[in-house]
């Protein structure tokens with residue numbers, strides 16, 4: 416639908432259903448999705464919308480302290496990471512982040528810049544920004 420990259424603009428929470436459906440259409444064959452964006456850009460909110468589309472019924476919230484949450488999405492699992500508070504990449508290695516990335520299950524990663532050396536070869540890179548009016552700009556690229 417979008418080729419290898421796309422830009423989307425939206426400003427209503429209701430639009431997230433369409434945005435997340437489009438993203439899944441574009442990247443459903445890629446397990447690891449990296450979500451870049453400043454605090455409050457809307458990373459967790461977008462991941463919630465994606466999880467809903469994937470059939471997750473449990474509560475989706477940022478795993479700021481646990482580093483990873485696991486959600487059941489029927490035939491697949493979703494691992495939701497937040498590396499904002501991680502000390503260094505050794506901590507990510509110790510929690511087995513490479514095994515998660517290789518598992519074939521969806522891995523949605525907030526603050527991926529904190530573990531840049533551990534990014535897999537292929538991933539979906541999503542960059543989110545919010546302007547002063549609350550308008551969101553999302554750029555997505557298959558790598």
Ligand SMILES: Nc1ncnc2c1ncn2[C@@H]1O[C@H](COP(=O)(O)OP(=O)(O)OP(=O)(O)O)[C@@H](O)[C@H]1O
Nearest residue numbers: 426427428453454455456457458459460461477551
């Ligand atoms: N598309 C959107 N339209 C309107 N409001 C939104 C949208 N996305 C997020 N918000 C609102 O912006 C606020 C911050 O969103 P969210 O917590 O998802 O950001 P975040 O990028 O995960 O931040 P952090 O890095 O601090 O976890 C929330 O109150 C959320 O409801």
